[in-house]
Amino acid sequence: MSDATQRDTTARAGVTPMVLAEGVSKSFGSNEVLKSISLSVRPGEVLCIIGPSGSGKSTFLRCINHLERVDAGRLSVDGQVVGYRQHGDKLYELKPKEASRQRREIGMVFQRFNLFPHMTALENIIEAPIRVKGLPKARAVERANELLVRVGLADKGDHYPSQLSGGQQQRVAIARALAMDPKLMLFDEPTSALDPELVGEVLDVMKGLAASGMTMVVVTHEMGFAREVADELVFMDGGVVVESGDPREVLANPQHQRTQAFLSKVL
Amino acid sequence: MSQGNPAGPATGAVPSPAGAPPSEPIKAIKLRHPWRIVFAVVLILLFVWFIVDASQRSAYGWQYVGKYVFDKRISAAALVTLQLTIYSMVIGVILGLVLAVMRLSPNPVVKSVAWLYLWVFRGTPVYVQLVFWGLFSLIYPHIFLGVPWTQMGVTLDLGFMQNAFIIAIVGLALNEAAYMAEIVRAGLLSVDSGQEEAATALGMSWWQTMTRIVIPQAMRVIIPPTGNEVISMLKTTSLVAAIPLTTDLYGVARDISAVTYTPIPLLIVASLWYLLFTSILMVGQYFLEKRFSRGVNMRRPDNKEPALATGALPAAGAPDGNNLGGKG
Numbered sequence: 214m215s216d217a218t219q220r221d222t223t224a225r226a227g228v229t230p231m232v233l234a235e236g237v238s239k240s241f242g243s244n245e246v247l248k249s250i251s252l253s254v255r256p257g258e259v260l261c262i263i264g265p266s267g268s269g270k271s272t273f274l275r276c277i278n279h280l281e282r283v284d285a286g287r288l289s290v291d292g293q294v295v296g297y298r299q300h301g302d303k304l305y306e307l308k309p310k311e312a313s314r315q316r317r318e319i320g321m322v323f324q325r326f327n328l329f330p331h332m333t334a335l336e337n338i339i340e341a342p343i344r345v346k347g348l349p350k351a352r353a354v355e356r357a358n359e360l361l362v363r364v365g366l367a368d369k370g371d372h373y374p375s376q377l378s379g380g381q382q383q384r385v386a387i388a389r390a391l392a393m394d395p396k397l398m399l400f401d402e403p404t405s406a407l408d409p410e411l412v413g414e415v416l417d418v419m420k421g422l423a424a425s426g427m428t429m430v431v432v433t434h435e436m437g438f439a440r441e442v443a444d445e446l447v448f449m450d451g452g453v454v455v456e457s458g459d460p461r462e463v464l465a466n467p468q469h470q471r472t473q474a475f476l477s478k479v480l
Numbered sequence: 481m482s483q484g485n486p487a488g489p490a491t492g493a494v495p496s497p498a499g500a501p502p503s504e505p506i507k508a509i510k511l512r513h514p515w516r517i518v519f520a521v522v523l524i525l526l527f528v529w530f531i532v533d534a535s536q537r538s539a540y541g542w543q544y545v546g547k548y549v550f551d552k553r554i555s556a557a558a559l560v561t562l563q564l565t566i567y568s569m570v571i572g573v574i575l576g577l578v579l580a581v582m583r584l585s586p587n588p589v590v591k592s593v594a595w596l597y598l599w600v601f602r603g604t605p606v607y608v609q610l611v612f613w614g615l616f617s618l619i620y621p622h623i624f625l626g627v628p629w630t631q632m633g634v635t636l637d638l639g640f641m642q643n644a645f646i647i648a649i650v651g652l653a654l655n656e657a658a659y660m661a662e663i664v665r666a667g668l669l670s671v672d673s674g675q676e677e678a679a680t681a682l683g684m685s686w687w688q689t690m691t692r693i694v695i696p697q698a699m700r701v702i703i704p705p706t707g708n709e710v711i712s713m714l715k716t717t718s719l720v721a722a723i724p725l726t727t728d729l730y731g732v733a734r735d736i737s738a739v740t741y742t743p744i745p746l747l748i749v750a751s752l753w754y755l756l757f758t759s760i761l762m763v764g765q766y767f768l769e770k771r772f773s774r775g776v777n778m779r780r781p782d783n784k785e786p787a788l789a790t791g792a793l794p795a796a797g798a799p800d801g802n803n804l805g806g807k808g
Contacts (some may be wrong), residue, residue: 323678
C-alpha cells in the first residue's frame with residue numbers, strides 16, 4: 214500500500230528489498246555495537262547471520278522491528294523506513310501506534326521463546342490477531358488451529374507453555390508470530406536455548422516456512438541449517454559485516470581471516 | 481556395563497523394568513524423636529491449663545462476652561469497619577498502581593513525584609496522618625482552582641473533609657497507596673522483560689501489553705502481600721479514633737465499655753469479630769492465589785502419558801519436515 218512512495222529510491226533490480234540496511238550504526242553508551250552495516254534481503258529470500266557472541270547480530274535483528282533504535286544510517290523494511298516517517302528530507306519519529314503498525318507485519322521469534330506463560334498455546338496464538346488486528350475470535354481460533362497443525366502441535370492447543378518441551382514452545386512461538394500474517398520473519402537464535410535433541414523439530418518447521426516462500430532473517434549457530442536453507446550468509450564480528458555471500462561458499466571457503474578463525478571453532 | 485558403546489550403559493540401564501532385580505522394601509527400626517513428644521505434651525498441657533484457668537477468671541466477664549458479641553451496635557460497627565477496609569483498600573490499590581507505574585516512568589519528574597509521595601507517606605506514622613487529615617479542613621476549608629491572582633476559576637468546597645467517615649477512608653487509602661505502590665512495582669519488575677518485548681513485537685500497544693500480558697503475570701507476585709495488606713488494613717481501621725471517628729468496631733466496643741465498665745469482655749468481643757473477618761479474608765486469599773498461578777508449576781493435563789507427550793509426537797506430526805534435522 215505505502216511501499217510505492219519510496220520505490221524509486223530503492224529500486225535496483227526492479228524489486229523493493231524486503232530489508233535494506235544502509236550504513237546502520239548503533240551504540241549502547243560508548244559501546245558501538247553496530248558499525249555501518251549494509252545489506253539487503255529480497256522478498257522470499259532467507260538470510261542467515263552468524264558470528265561470535267557480542268558481534269551485534271541480535272542487536273541488528275532487533276533494529277529491524279524497532280525494538281532497538283538505530284543511531285545512524287538508514288534501515289527500511291519493504292520500502293518503509295523503520296521507526297520513522299519521511300517527509301521530504303526530514304525524518305519524524307513514529308508514534309507508538311504507527312510503530313506498532315510496522316511491527317505487526319514483522320514476526321519475531323526469540324531465543325527464549327517468550328511465550329505468555331499464563332495463556333495456553335492456543336491463547337498465545339490468538340491474542341495478537343484478536344487484540345491488534347481485531348479478528349473475530351472464531352476466525353482467530355480457526356487460523357490458530359491451522360497453524361498448530363502446520364508446526365506439528367495440533368493436539369497441544371490447550372497446553373500451557375510450562376507443560377510443553379522447549380522445542381514445542383518454540384514451535385508455538387513460531388505459530389504465534391505467523392498468526393499475524395507477517396511479510397518478514399526474524400529469528401533470534403531460535404534453537405540456542407534448546408536441548409540438542411529438540412533442535413531438529415524447530416529447524417524442520419523453519420525449513421518448511423522457507424520453502425513456502427517466507428522472507429526470513431535468521432541469527433543462528435546452526436551451520437547445517439544455514440548451508441541448506443539460506444540464500445545468503447552474513448558473518449558478523451565486532452559490529453561489522455566481515456564477509457557475506459553464498460552460504461555454501463562462505464562456509465566451505467571463507468575468504469577472511471576472522472571468518473576462518475570463527476568457522477574453525479564451530480564446525 | 482563395559483560395552484564398547486559409551487552411550488550403552490546410560491540408555492540401556494534405565495528403561496528395562498522387566499530385567500531389573502526385584503527391589504525389596506527397606507525394613508529398618510525408625511529413628512525415635514522422644515523430645516518432640518515431650519514438647520508436644522508440655523505445650524498441650526500449658527494450653528489446656530490456660531483455657532481452664534481463663535474460663536474461671538471473673539475478670540474476663542464471659543457472660544458479658546456472650547451478651548455483647550451479637551449486640552446490634554457491635555455488628556453495625558463491624559459493618560463500618562468492613563466498609564472502611566474495603567473502600568480504603570480499593571482506592572489504595574488503584575492509587576498504588578498509578579504510583580507504581582509513575583515510579584517506572586522514563587520521565588524523571590513523574591518518577592520523583594512518586595518517590596516523594598512514598599517518602600512522606602511511608603515515613604510518617606499512619607496515626608499521625610489520620611490526626612492530620614482530621615485537621616485538614618482547618619487548613620484548607622476550600623480550594624481555589626484557576627488562574628492565580630485573578631478571579632477566573634472554580635472554588636472547590638472541601639466540606640466533605642469534615643465527615644469523619646470520609647476522612648478515615650481518605651487517610652487510610654493515601655497511606656495504603658504508598659505501600660501498595662511498592663508491592664505493585666515489585667510485581668511488575670518480576671515479569672521477565674522478554675514478555676513485554678514479545679508483546680511489543682506482536683504489535684500490541686503499551687496498554688494492551690500491560691493489561692493483557694504484564695499485570696496478569698505480576699498478579700502472582702502482587703496477590704500474597706496484598707492479602708496481607710487487606711488483613712493489616714482491617715486492623716489499622718481501629719486507629720480512626722485519631723480523627724476522631726468512633727463508629728468503627730473498636731470505637732463502639734470502647735464506647736459501650738465506658739458505660740458498662742466492662743472493658744475486658746468488650747475487647748474480646750471486638751477481637752472475635754476481627755478474627756472472623758481475617759479468617760474469611762485468608763480463605764479468599766487462598767483461592768485468589770490459586771487463580772493467578774495458572775500456567776505455573778502445573779502438571780500436564782494428560783498425565784497418563786507423562787514422558788511420551790514431550791518427544792514422540794512432533795517428529796511424526798510435523799507435516800512440512802522434508803527430512804531429518806539437517807545438522808552436519
